Amino acid sequence: MLWHLFFVFLKVGCISFGGGYAVMTLIQREVASKGWVDSGQFEEIVALAGMAPGSIATNTATLIGYTTSGIAGAVASTTGIILPSLIIVIVIAAFFLKLQGNAWVKSSFYGLRPVITGLIIYAAYHFGLGGRTEALLSWTMLGTVVICVGCLIAVTHFKIHPFTVILLSAIAGIIIF
Amino acid sequence: MNTKLKEQIKMLPQIFGVFFRIGPSTFGGGYAMIATIEQEIVHRKGWMEESEMGDMVSISGSAPGGVAVNSAAFIGYRLGGVPGAVAAVTGITLPTFVIVFVLSLFYALFKDNDKVEAALKGIHAAVVALIIMAAFKMGKSSILDVPTLFILATALSLLLFTGIPPFYLILGGPLVGIAVVIMKRMMGLSIRTEAPSAASKQELNFPEYYI
Structure with a gap:
């Protein structure tokens, strides 16, 4: 279970462009498909995560890990979601600093940003209305x-x-x- | 090389300490944190030049993950190599981790209390508002023309009406972006791939706060 948590959040961490709220959609989809917490619990977790300092996405990961497998689970999922950022930033800082002005990179972000906007709107929709009976x-x-x-x-x-x-x-x- | 390594190792506790302090004090990842980081790293410690902050902001904003953690990783790496990056990220994450933890313990204690439940419902509504704000801010810097609006509409309808994993959207967005730019170039049209930066500079305040 710990490895499972770690890998799911590792996967989320790798694609968590836009940080914060866009990632909530990613986490919600993963967690719902695994059946780790129900949507009521998920809402409570996100509300708690919003109260603590730090990124709401990381906090949510911590709490989902804790809810499903205690302290070890919290450590596993937090490490999982942070590790990709750490590695990717190091790689960029070490080798690809010049890429920032690259036209391909700019075009990619031109297409990526609207998708992130979509993810955030979906998060608002889902978190505000979704799963309400x-x-x-x-x-x-x-x-x-x-x-x-x-x-x-x-x-x-x-x-x-x-x-x-x-x-x-x-x-x-x-x-x- | 050896002396450099020793220096780096000596820096580690300091790096950890600085980010450990920054972590909880700013309440939130996001761009709000950059001002605090700059204050601490550039002005108080003199570890980096002010001009390097620009690189830091653009890298931490475009790499996956939260801006705060990414900035910590970047500065830690610059100062102390890979161990420095690990120290910085651990430093910035640990306080939050503990606070989240204590919060959830409190919550477990008072879970059945009506007042606590009502307060959480209130916070839930506030978080929805903050998400809407984030969406609006992101939309302003991303919807530049018809193609970007089309990408947004497509992504949103796929999310709402199909069970497509968001991973494919994140993969597809950049591909469509590149295709659009190439097509426009071939048709001889000029294209703007970024919102003018003057606007985004001004809003380094807190609306982007939790992103």
């Missing part, structure tokens, strides 16, 4: 939309720091739900 017009749904819109306004309009927003929405959650 109750009616769309429930109290929970309404509360979620209200907090979500509030957060968007707080960050874009009032320039409040995302971590403060997360804390405030925890309080709002206690009041509403």
